[in-house]
Amino acid sequence: MTEQPLPSVVPPGERARFSLTVNGDEMVxxxxxxxxxxxxxxxECGLTGTHLGCEHGVCGACTVLLDGRPVRSCLMLGVxxxxxxxxxxxxxxxxxxxxxxxxxxxxxxxxxHGFQCGFCSPGFLLTAAAYLERRPDATRDDVREExxxxxxxxxxxxxxxxxxxxxxxxxxxxx
Ligand code: FES
Ligand code: FES
Numbered sequence: 001m002t003e004q005p006l007p008s009v010v011p012p013g014e015r016a017r018f019s020l021t022v023n024g025d026e027m028v029x030x031x032x033x034x035x036x037x038x039x040x041x042x043x044e045c046g047l048t049g050t051h052l053g054c055e056h057g058v059c060g061a062c063t064v065l066l067d068g069r070p071v072r073s074c075l076m077l078g079v080x081x082x083x084x085x086x087x088x089x090x091x092x093x094x095x096x097x098x099x100x101x102x103x104x105x106x107x108x109x110x111x112x113h114g115f116q117c118g119f120c121s122p123g124f125l126l127t128a129a130a131y132l133e134r135r136p137d138a139t140r141d142d143v144r145e146e147x148x149x150x151x152x153x154x155x156x157x158x159x160x161x162x163x164x165x166x167x168x169x170x171x172x173x174x175x
Contacts (some may be wrong), residue, residue: 003004018082022047023091025090033079037071038062041088049122050090053151060150063123064088070127089122104130105167114163116154123150128164136171144166 016033017054019026022045029044038055041047041064053059055074062074064086075171092103102110105128115121124147131138131146144157152160 004059006148016079018079020045020078020081020083021085023087027062029078032119033077033080035078037064037078037081037086038073041073041086044078047088047090051119051120051122059152060123060127061120063126063150065130067131068132068133087126089125092125102169103129105132105164108167108170111165112159112163112166114155114160115152120150120154121150124152124160128167132167132171134165136168136175138168140149157162157164 013165014033015030017028017030020040022041027038027045031040031044033044036055037068038050038052041050042052050064050073052062052074053135055062057072057075060072062072063070064073065071066084068083068085068087092106093101097132103106103125105125109115109121109125109128115124118123127147127150127159128143131143135142135146140161143161146162
């Protein structure tokens with residue numbers, strides 16, 4: 001029996017043209033249709049703050065916000081984000097705290113010495129920034145659980161959780 005080739009959903013080499021809003025800037029991207037959103041952001045948009053660790057959805061280093069919600073940009077195609085608003089770590093400081101040098105989570109993490117090498121930090125920062133908006137009443141255990149999908153090889157996590165709690169406390173003081 002002759003083996004039939006599997007149907008290809010995205011033929012190799014096929015290119016796609018789509019628009020994205022990235023960190024508030026509207027842009028039209030032309031890229032191979034099979035490219036992940038992470039690759040599109042890094043290679044077509046030049047935003048290398050989105051890091052790639054495992055490239056299969058485990059480590060969370062590639063997390064970006066898609067219409068305000070954290071997603072793993074290694075697990076979706078760039079074309080699937082067509083029409084959406086993406087926030088990468090490069091756009092975080094221009095978000096809710098436009099007057100601040102850093103986003104409050106960035107500042108809190110800096111003050112709490114949250115990170116070491118920083119490879120995991122973009123994913124943690126974006127996950128935490130979205131969480132703080134959604135759960136201003138979160139406890140330490142809540143934060144630990146929310147961040148459990150992001151991996152860090154350096155810190156042992158305590159300092160990262162401390163940083164998010166500093167941001168939560170400051171948020172509460174300003175409320
Ligand atoms: Fe996307 Fe690890 S690189 S989850
Ligand atoms: Fe190095 Fe998290 S600070 S991987």
